[in-house]
Amino acid sequence: MERAKNILEACTNNSFVTVPIGKINTINGHVAKYKNAKAGVADAWQVVKNDLKLLMSKFQEVANHDPDNSIEIIQSGKFKVKKMGYPQKRKFEAKIGKTEGEIILKAQGGGQNTCHDWQMSVDGDNFFRLPPTIAGKTKVKGLKVASYAYFTHELVTTKGPKGLSNVIKILVN
Numbered sequence: 001m002e003r004a005k006n007i008l009e010a011c012t013n014n015s016f017v018t019v020p021i022g023k024i025n026t027i028n029g030h031v032a033k034y035k036n037a038k039a040g041v042a043d044a045w046q047v048v049k050n051d052l053k054l055l056m057s058k059f060q061e062v063a064n065h066d067p068d069n070s071i072e073i074i075q076s077g078k079f080k081v082k083k084m085g086y087p088q089k090r091k092f093e094a095k096i097g098k099t100e101g102e103i104i105l106k107a108q109g110g111g112q113n114t115c116h117d118w119q120m121s122v123d124g125d126n127f128f129r130l131p132p133t134i135a136g137k138t139k140v141k142g143l144k145v146a147s148y149a150y151f152t153h154e155l156v157t158t159k160g161p162k163g164l165s166n167v168i169k170i171l172v173n
Contacts, residue, residue, distance in 0.1 A: 003078070004031050004048060010078040011055060016069070017062050017077060019055065023125055027051040042160070050164045054152070057167040058124065092153045092165040096173045101143040103151070103170060109136040110155045110162075117161070121150040124169065132156075143172040 008027060011019040030051055034044040059077040063070035074081050092107045107116055118130040118138055127150070130140065143149050150169050155162045 001031060001035060004052060007052060007055060007078045010076060014076055016066075016073045017059050019058065020125055027055070046161055046163070050154075053164050054127070054167065057152075061124075061167070061169065092151075092168065094149075094151050094168045094170045096170070097139060097141070099141070101141060101145055101172060103140045103143060103149060103172065105138050105140065105151055105153065107136045107153045107155065107165070110157055113158050115156040117154045117156055119152045119154075119164075121167075122147065124148070124150045124167070127152065145172055147172055 063073040119127040
């Protein structure tokens with residue numbers, strides 16, 4: 001939990017990435033819930049892990065747009081820099097749909113008795129849950145054209161959630 005605390009401190013008033021104080025307070029609440037959990041410890045830890053992944057994706061996004069300072073940006077959030085990319089176990093993608101304001105989300109399937117849990121944000125900070133599906137594909141309609149939408153995905157099996165994917169940012173047409 002010391003690492004989570006260090007990351008949250010680094011995100012407060014960070015000179016590269018703006019993380020709203022409300023988001024930091026929410027994550028601090030999740031950390032406290034995990035520390036005090038007597039039951040459901042694994043679930044509480046998964047929430048904290050997902051929170052930290054979302055923060056990490058914000059830093060990665062800023063770093064992607066500023067390659068000259070990318071290492072400094074990532075390290076400013078107390079995240080580790082990996083010099084080399086690695087393949088992800090499950091692919092997740094977002095594509096422009098055929099109709100205006102439509103995005104098609106696809107993720108690799110997980111077999112029988114699995115669920116795809118989708119999340120969306122219009123600002124990259126505040127995510128809300130979309131209807132889960134048993135298929136590895138869903139459509140989101142009615143999005144504001146010429147704005148960005150952010151998506152993430154989590155495969156849930158009979159053994160529990162498998163962790164959030166990276167966040168995808170896409171311009172809606």
